[in-house]
Amino acid sequence: MAKIALVDCNNFFVSCEQLMNPSLKNRAVCVLSNNDGCVIARSAEAKEMGLPMGYPMFKARKEFKNVIYISRNFKLYHDISNRIIAKLLSYTPDVEQYSIDEAFLDLTGLKKLYRCSYEQIIEKIKYEIETEIGIPVSIGLAPTKTLAKLACETAKKDKTKNGLCYIRYQDINEILRRTCIEEIWGIGKNTAALFHKYGIYKCSEIVKQNDFWLKKIWGKRGLELKAELSGTSANPVNSRIELPKSIQKTSAFSHFTTDKEYIRNSLHYHTHQICSKLRKLGLQTEIIFVMLRTKDFRVIAEKIVLPEPSDSEFLINQYADKLFEKIYQNDIVYRSSGIFAEKLSEKAASQLFLFENEKIQKAKKLSMLWDNFEKKYGRNCFSIGTMQDPQAESKLHGQNYFS
Numbered sequence: 001m002a003k004i005a006l007v008d009c010n011n012f013f014v015s016c017e018q019l020m021n022p023s024l025k026n027r028a029v030c031v032l033s034n035n036d037g038c039v040i041a042r043s044a045e046a047k048e049m050g051l052p053m054g055y056p057m058f059k060a061r062k063e064f065k066n067v068i069y070i071s072r073n074f075k076l077y078h079d080i081s082n083r084i085i086a087k088l089l090s091y092t093p094d095v096e097q098y099s100i101d102e103a104f105l106d107l108t109g110l111k112k113l114y115r116c117s118y119e120q121i122i123e124k125i126k127y128e129i130e131t132e133i134g135i136p137v138s139i140g141l142a143p144t145k146t147l148a149k150l151a152c153e154t155a156k157k158d159k160t161k162n163g164l165c166y167i168r169y170q171d172i173n174e175i176l177r178r179t180c181i182e183e184i185w186g187i188g189k190n191t192a193a194l195f196h197k198y199g200i201y202k203c204s205e206i207v208k209q210n211d212f213w214l215k216k217i218w219g220k221r222g223l224e225l226k227a228e229l230s231g232t233s234a235n236p237v238n239s240r241i242e243l244p245k246s247i248q249k250t251s252a253f254s255h256f257t258t259d260k261e262y263i264r265n266s267l268h269y270h271t272h273q274i275c276s277k278l279r280k281l282g283l284q285t286e287i288i289f290v291m292l293r294t295k296d297f298r299v300i301a302e303k304i305v306l307p308e309p310s311d312s313e314f315l316i317n318q319y320a321d322k323l324f325e326k327i328y329q330n331d332i333v334y335r336s337s338g339i340f341a342e343k344l345s346e347k348a349a350s351q352l353f354l355f356e357n358e359k360i361q362k363a364k365k366l367s368m369l370w371d372n373f374e375k376k377y378g379r380n381c382f383s384i385g386t387m388q389d390p391q392a393e394s395k396l397h398g399q400n401y402f403s
């Protein structure tokens with residue numbers, strides 16, 4: 001029988017902010033979305049005050065005056081999330097990151113390795129994340145992902161559980177009898193309404209249905225749901241990282257413009273972002289699109305197939321510049337730009353520096369150097385020419401390191 005754990009960070013964004021600023025602990029705190037539009041995370045105290053998730057900021061400020069509102073800091077949340085994933089990977093390589101603050105772990109068989117019960121393993125994971133990283137978590141453990149998710153919800157809601165809940169195989173039937181179908185992961189309002197139409201309200205009624213009927217009503221997902229609820233894993237923990245099929249970077253300018261250099265630099269900025277992502281994932285691209293959007297929302301785009309796949313902005317920019325020259329017109333006002341990289345492939349290690357001309361080798365080395373600088377000194381620590389974030393209000397005057 002599989003042993004799947006779901007580790008879910010409590011009020012994750014708020015917990016990260018409290019970690020950085022302990023004076024926020026035990027207070028009503030909310031983290032806000034992009035441009036401080038609405039509430040995207042709440043502390044337990046803010047939830048108790050009745051402040052809803054997704055609530056518009058302008059209303060929240062008027063109605064919940066004693067709450068502390070903080071702008072989001074995704075870089076911080078990603079860094080802390082990476083630390084938590086690294087901790088989970090120290091227990092097992094079978095970790096599937098489901099979202100920034102949730103991950104499934106396949107703990108099957110680890111009881112023998114750690115010479116303790118599964119309850120003790122999840123207790124230890126929780127203790128180590130909370131004491132070593134400083135983020136409170138809830139953990140659900142069960143024979144399948146669907147039941148682990150249910151266990152985790154119980155761990156969060158039921159204060160007597162201390163953030164841990166284990167659904168044993170022998171307890172499944174009893175739990176399904178008291179669980180409504182809409183409490184199950186993946187069953188939304190419409191699916192619940194569909195089952196209600198046939199008089200099915202509790203999970204125990206789903207597992208009683210025959211496969212033929214379930215398949216007719218909800219397709220393959222109906223059969224998977226029945227298996228997952230019965231304790232047979234139909235959706236195993238997938239620790240393989242799915243590689244993207246394409247990468248795109250687009251953004252609107254801080255003001256409408258006809259400025260050719262400004263637009264070209266924005267494209268260089270996008271290319272660098274794409275290339276550093278490609279290098280991080282060990283990928284390269286073969287097709288590049290350059291896109292400009294005019295003030296009146298017309299899209300002009302051109303693509304090029306590179307003579308050979310690349311992950312270097314120093315090479316790709318040469319081709320992107322040619323496309324840009326083709327589509328740019330000095331009497332048109334533009335509002336945004338973008339670069340799309342398609343036909344991505346994994347980079348073979350043997351390709352590195354063998355049979356390549358000096359120019360390609362130099363470009364690759366410079367790109368790697370750039371990554372190392374950014375790792376050490378942060379993003380945009382320097383730039384090529386006047387390359388800049390097109391959304392930045394003030395122009396950065398970058399130094400011409402690579403010319």
Ligand SMILES: [Mg+2]
Pocket residue numbers: 008009010011012101102
């Ligand atoms: Mg969470």
